Amino acid sequence: MTHSETRGTIHLEDAEVLSQQRFAGDQFILRVRAPACAASAVPGSFAHLTCDEAIPMRRPLSIMRANPEQGWLDFLYKPVGRGLDVLGQRVRGESVSVLGPIGNGFTPDPARPQIIAIGGGVGIPPMVFLAECLKDDPRFRVLVMMGSEVPFPFRLAEGEIEVPGMPAPVSSSVEMVESWGIPSRLASNEGYEGCFAGFVTDLARLRLEAMSGRELDEVQIFGCGPTGMLAATSDLARHFDLPCQLALEEYMACGVGGCAGCTVLLSTPDGPAMKRVCVDGPVFDARQVYPE
Numbered sequence: 575m576t577h578s579e580t581r582g583t584i585h586l587e588d589a590e591v592l593s594q595q596r597f598a599g600d601q602f603i604l605r606v607r608a609p610a611c612a613a614s615a616v617p618g619s620f621a622h623l624t625c626d627e628a629i630p631m632r633r634p635l636s637i638m639r640a641n642p643e644q645g646w647l648d649f650l651y652k653p654v655g656r657g658l659d660v661l662g663q664r665v666r667g668e669s670v671s672v673l674g675p676i677g678n679g680f681t682p683d684p685a686r687p688q689i690i691a692i693g694g695g696v697g698i699p700p701m702v703f704l705a706e707c708l709k710d711d712p713r714f715r716v717l718v719m720m721g722s723e724v725p726f727p728f729r730l731a732e733g734e735i736e737v738p739g740m741p742a743p744v745s746s747s748v749e750m751v752e753s754w755g756i757p758s759r760l761a762s763n764e765g766y767e768g769c770f771a772g773f774v775t776d777l778a779r780l781r782l783e784a785m786s787g788r789e790l791d792e793v794q795i796f797g798c799g800p801t802g803m804l805a806a807t808s809d810l811a812r813h814f815d816l817p818c819q820l821a822l823e824e825y826m827a828c829g830v831g832g833c834a835g836c837t838v839l840l841s842t843p844d845g846p847a848m849k850r851v852c853v854d855g856p857v858f859d860a861r862q863v864y865p866e
């Protein structure tokens with residue numbers, strides 16, 4: 575039986591590993607049974623995972639999928655050091671301590687029905703979650719754009735849902751996302767077939783350039799990825815005068831607001847302010863993260 579505790583809206587669960595898949599480029603997709611966390615996870619929120627009893631610090635991972643009915647969560651991760659490396663060795667049937675969901679997620683604005691969700695590398699998971707959550711919401715149309723310099727850890731297929739503005743070779747899509755009725759397109763500097771040769775933000779720019787002024791009025795951008803990609807996403811949004819929310823992936827300690835180890839300087843309407851990425855974010859308005 576899964577042991578679980580609740581502190582406010584954050585749950586602590588001994589989560590059974592249901593599957594651990596390894597992909598090229600040292601990437602993993604981990605599925606765990608964590609019903610309380612799965613029931614309240616939102617796109618942009620994350621969980622703090624214990625990788626091994628010998629490693630005291632938890633590691634934060636964005637929630638990529640949550641199934642409240644079946645009580646599981648999926649994470650996509652790429653080890654940087656020892657913690658996630660050891661997590662990658664956990665096998666089906668073992669238990670992992672999961673603290674979550676933590677943080678404020680994305681807040682889609684119904685006044686702007688066209689969402690462009692831009693994910694780079696280990697910033698892809700929140701975009702997959704966003705797409706899945708909005709797939710049946712008639713208020714929104716989502717386009718997912720992903721960038722990666724290692725092979726995408728998903729089944730790819732020719733995109734059948736048309737995306738205006740894409741050059742002819744840019745045809746690959748993520749099969750799972752397309753099965754939700756949501757188009758996706760991919761970018762890489764590694765020359766993968768069917769992908770845009772360049773950065774994902776340049777691919778998004780092509781899509782935006784193909785829009786009329788009236789269409790642009792309906793667009794909002796969400797982004798998550800490495801710092802350079804976040805800055806480029808913010809520039810893109812500013813160039814087209816579009817609202818943009820970014821999920822930050824700062825290095826963290828406690829993960830629950832107590833240590834101030836994850837603070838970032840933001841430019842808020844009330845002036846400069848230090849904010850904790852874990853509980854004040856991880857999603858922030860791009861104009862606060864990258865003021866002019």
Ligand SMILES: Cc1cc2nc3c(=O)[nH]c(=O)nc-3n(C[C@H](O)[C@H](O)[C@H](O)COP(=O)(O)OP(=O)(O)OC[C@H]3O[C@@H](n4cnc5c(N)ncnc54)[C@H](O)[C@@H]3O)c2cc1C
Nearest residue numbers: 634635636650651652653654655656657658696823824825
């Ligand atoms: C909210 C949030 C969501 C995240 N989501 C994901 C995700 O979905 N998938 C994923 O693969 N990663 C994600 N990350 C990043 C991930 O948590 C770190 O890469 C991870 O903690 C590294 O652990 P490790 O054991 O592999 O390496 P460690 O041994 O912990 O770290 C190795 C080195 O990298 C540095 N470092 C570690 N993490 C970071 C960081 N985030 N920024 C800068 N330097 C760092 C450390 O200072 C250390 O020197 C997320 C981070 C945050 C804060």
Ligand code: FES
Nearest residue numbers: 829831833834852
């Ligand atoms: S990690 Fe401790 S306050 Fe955010």
